[in-house]
Amino acid sequence: MRTLNLGILAHVDAGKTSLTERLLYAAGVIDELGSVDDGSARTDSLALERRRGITIKSAVVSFVVDTVAVNLIDTPGHPDFIAEVERVLGVLDGAVLVVSAVEGVQAQTRVLMRVLRRLGIPTLVFVNKVDRPGAQDEDLLRSISERLTTGVIAMGSVAGLGTRDARCTPYGEADPGFSARLLELLAENDDGLLDAYLEERPPAYPRLRAELAAQTRLGLVHPLYFGSAITGAGVPDLIGALTELLPAAEGRSDGPVSGTVFKIERGPDGERIAYARLFSGTVRVRDRLPIRHAEPTAEEGKVTAIEVFDQGEAAARSEAGAGLIVRIRGLDGVRVGDPIGTIAPPNPRARQFAPPTLETVVVPGERADRGALHLALSQLAEQDPLIALREDPVRREISVSLYGEVQKEVVQATLADDFGIEVTFRETTTICVERPRGSGSALEIIDTGANPFLGTVGLRVDPAPPGSGVEFRLGVELGAMPYTFFRAVEETVRETLNQGLHGWRVTDCLVTMTHSGYWPRQSHAHGTFDKSMSSTAGDFRNLTPLVLMAALTEAGTEVLEPVHRFRLEVPAYAYGAVLPVLGRLRAVPGEPVPMGDVYLIEGEIPAARVHDLEQRLPSLTSGEGVLESAFGHYAPVQGPAPTRPRTDHDPLNREEYLLRVLRRVRSDGSSH
Structure with missing residues (x-):
């Protein structure tokens, strides 16, 4: 049986958890539909999820369609829990993006679709709530094409839109208008179909359908289905599309073990339970499984139990193979995002969403x-x-x-x-974050001046392009001293840069090690190790912060604050009241775009001011204003740079730093 690992994604309240319930019901996994509103949804297991009626943690359930076992991962829709969504993206074979037919394309909808397309994840669109008053079809389809992707095509029509009796009818071979639209869309990515389109030689419908499946699996086009998770309208067509249009999991069960942990839970006795996608190989109970979070010093855990998802339940197994989502116990040192197994997962996906601000x-x-x-x-x-x-x-x-x-x-x-x-x-x-303004360097030489540590460290700090993070390079030969000392310097550089001159994380910089030196291991005549005559990794870990912060002080840093992009719809009568408020909140709006009796305003606003705008908007617009915002970029702080209290030994204050560090060293019994 083939496996499909499927994600359900949406803006909050679009109905993805209700859709999950409907899919489980249609597949015969549950006998009665659960409800988000009354807290009986199967995937909302947390007490707070049931009270709030929102998904907070991703949850895995399963069902079978024909010969395909679907592992369905229900993800949070509220932007506060976007990190849960990010972790799931790396384990998916395909996705369903749920859009509300009433609310339309919302802020989180755009963020999610942008990332799905960037990653090339095959995605179907399900327009939910066609049975609700105010539901849209053609207007919403145009909005999706304009604001999400032009590669979308409706796979059916809706009758009785906005009523409880709304019915969804799929298009087929007998619908010439659908075949023409399908050919026009697919021809954009296929030269053979493009020739047929230009020469007005429409290919046979089975050829179009096969090409639709091929392009959907490549993430080039996105079939759209109308329906209602509450009434079940349109859901059978979506279920059929899961197996026809989305790719099944790949990977050899007889290959080396490779997987990714995307979620950690604690069991009733406090033990860690790791949720992982297996890309290749087979994991068995009692296997010693490498955890690759700390290369080159890898860690191992002994697998004590394995569970796979089977018809909505987690079932114990003695082994699990490639393509499956599994729950593994016994990996005590594992963390979210860790690769597991003897080889790294294929095409690891980097962070796609902005960090918390x-x-x-x-x-x-x-x-x-x-x-x-x-x-x-x-x-x-x-x-x-x-x-x-x-x-x-x-x-x-x-x-x-x-x-x-x-x-x-x-x-x-x-x-x-x-x-x-x-x-x-x-x-x-x-x-906030800090970036270097210029370049700076510093050097501490072993057994020279006021350097109390048995090591030589020279570092240079240079600015790097925005968004590049922190890069560490060696400007000395790798064989100049033991590798563990170089690694100690690099790890300490990255740790120290979590607090810059103003206390914020330093980013977008290049740190080069320009000098190195150490004293080889020395022993007394009777063979005992003499710390007072031999360098250790601790010497380099203690010395590096002093050198790095001296170099950073010479370079100088600039403090930057997070800035959000915003999209604001306000009634025309309220525009004059809203505009000065935006100015006071340091927002930079663009030219307003009239849309009937509403103005659309897009621009940028400091992240610190978004909550103020959210609170003031209802009174300014009589409750009719609609605000969407998402992280855009970092920008220099206007006015005095804000500071954050340090939580380290403060290497900016050499005397205080040495007092604290040397006191700690002596308490460890390793002074020299």
């Missing part, structure tokens, strides 16, 4: 145990790596990074429900 301090309740809070937050960060924790040992505070206010509520509820810890939060602040 907000941060808040978690304040424990009066009776909360700070140690228990730290452990709980660490487990949450383990399940969602983008909830980055920052600890301030001086203030005894823990900060978490977030996408939005709803995510803050989820963290608060999860800590209360799962860990029994009550917390509140400080005011949310914006996360």
Whole structure:
């Protein structure tokens, strides 16, 4: 039996969880439809998901269509949980993008389709809610073509649009208009069909249908189906398209093991459960499975249990092969995003969405145990790596990074429900970044001057193109000293750059190691190791922050804040009231575009001001304003540069740094 790993993606409230329920019902996996509104949806298992009626964590269910086993992954639609969606993208064979026939193309819809097309993931479009008043068909189809992709074609029509009796009829060979539209679309990617189109020689319908499947599997075109997840209208046509138009999983079960972990859960006894897609090979219980997050020092875990998804349930198996989504127990050191197996997964997909741009301090309740809070937050960060924790040992505070206010509520509820810890939060602040203004260099030489460490480190910092991140290069020969010392320098450089001159993460820079030196291992006559005469990796880890920050100080840095792109629809009568508010919020709007009695305004606004605009818009527009926003880029901060308190030993203050580090070194019994 073939396998299809399918993602369901949508803007929040478009109906993707309801569609998941309908697919399971149609396949005979469940006997009764669950409801998002009353909290009985099968994939919304968290208490908060049931209370809020939204998906927060991705969930996997399965069903069979003909000879294809479909592993369906329901993903969150709210932009605060975009990190969950990102992790799923790397394990999909295909996707269904759900669009509401009533609300139309929304902000998250555009973000998701842009990424799906960029990654070339074969995608079908399902226009849901055709039974609701206000549902659109032709107008929405034009909007999708203009705002999502021109490579879309409707695969059927709707009768009784906007009523409970809405019916969806698929197009077929007997519909000449459909064949003509199909030929016109497919000819854009096929020279043979283009010749037939220009010469008005329409090919046979089976030829068009076969080419539709081929181009859909390549992510070039996107068949669109109208329907209703609530009534079931149009769903049988979508189910048929899953097996006809989307590609099945590939990979050899007799090859080397290769997979990717996309989700981590904790079992009832606290054990880690890893959700992974297997691209090749076979994993068996009691196998020792390499975890490739720490190359070249790989880690291993012993597989103690394997579960696969079978007709809606997770079933225990002694082994699982290529193409499957599995749950594995026993990989204690595994993290989200880790490759597993003896070879790396094919075509690993880099991060597609912007990192969180907000941060808040978690304040424990009066009776909360700070140690228990730290452990709980660490487990949450383990399940969602983008909830980055920052600890301030001086203030005894823990900060978490977030996408939005709803995510803050989820963290608060999860800590209360799962860990029994009550917390509140400080005011949310914006996360800035730093970039080097120019170039700078610094050097510390072994056994010279005030250098107390047995190592020579020289570093140069140079600006790099925006979006390039941090690159480390060697300007000295690799054989000049042991590789572990070079690796210690590189790892420390990357760690140190998490806090720049103003306390923000430094990005878009090139760091070159210009000098190196060490003392080889020395021993006394009786053969014991003498630390006072021998360099260790610790010397380089302790020295590198001083050298790097001295070089960065010479280069100087610029603080940049996140800026969102926005799309704002306001009634024409409210435009005059909205415009000055945009100015006060430091937004830069473009020329307004009149659309009947509504103005469309697009532009940019600092991320820190988006929440203010959201709060003020209803009163300015009598509730008729519609705002969409998404991360656009980083831009230099206007005015004084904001700072963030440091949480390290502060290598910018040499005296204080050495006092703290050397005290720690001596307490470890390794002073020299």
